[in-house]
Amino acid sequence: MFSRFHKAEHAWMVKCLYKRIRGFNIRYKRDLKERLRRILRSTNAIPIVVLDEIDPEGLRMTRLQKTIIVERDVENLVKFHGGVFIKKRVSGKYCPLCGKRMRKYRRTKRLELYKCACGVIIDKHTSTCYRAVLWIVVKHSPELVQRVKEKIRENIENAPVH
Numbered sequence: 001m002f003s004r005f006h007k008a009e010h011a012w013m014v015k016c017l018y019k020r021i022r023g024f025n026i027r028y029k030r031d032l033k034e035r036l037r038r039i040l041r042s043t044n045a046i047p048i049v050v051l052d053e054i055d056p057e058g059l060r061m062t063r064l065q066k067t068i069i070v071e072r073d074v075e076n077l078v079k080f081h082g083g084v085f086i087k088k089r090v091s092g093k094y095c096p097l098c099g100k101r102m103r104k105y106r107r108t109k110r111l112e113l114y115k116c117a118c119g120v121i122i123d124k125h126t127s128t129c130y131r132a133v134l135w136i137v138v139k140h141s142p143e144l145v146q147r148v149k150e151k152i153r154e155n156i157e158n159a160p161v162h
Helices: 008-042 071-080 124-140 142-158
Strands: 048-052 084-088 103-107 112-115 121-123
Touching: 008 071, 048 071, 048 124, 071 084, 084 124, 112 124, 121 124, 124 142
Parallel strands: 048 084
Antiparallel strands: 103 112, 112 121
């Protein structure tokens, strides 16, 4: 890539930029692992980590193509601390309570709110987390599903809508 530049300064600038990006990615990866390590050490229960799978084909030719996937590092950390690591694609566009597809309600600077026919207004990412929790409960303790759904409804009703 550097051979395409006619002036040496241009190649040098691009090389410095790549080094800077690489350094940023290394710091990000280190910070992420340290935060996860703190969380895993602080829990008294068996940690269950659900990592949303990323489709590499969906990132092709986008700005996110060089996104660092720390999947293997996260998996090793979770297993080292005696936890359960699950890699699953979870959509936030479905209601965590009734399971129906929600419609886009409003978009703010930081949130993408969705509204369901059952009256739930929830952020897409929060919905994803609740659906991941429900998926785990259905798979391992089906008798607790109703109690978990009640707790989720309680949390949604008490959470402020931005």
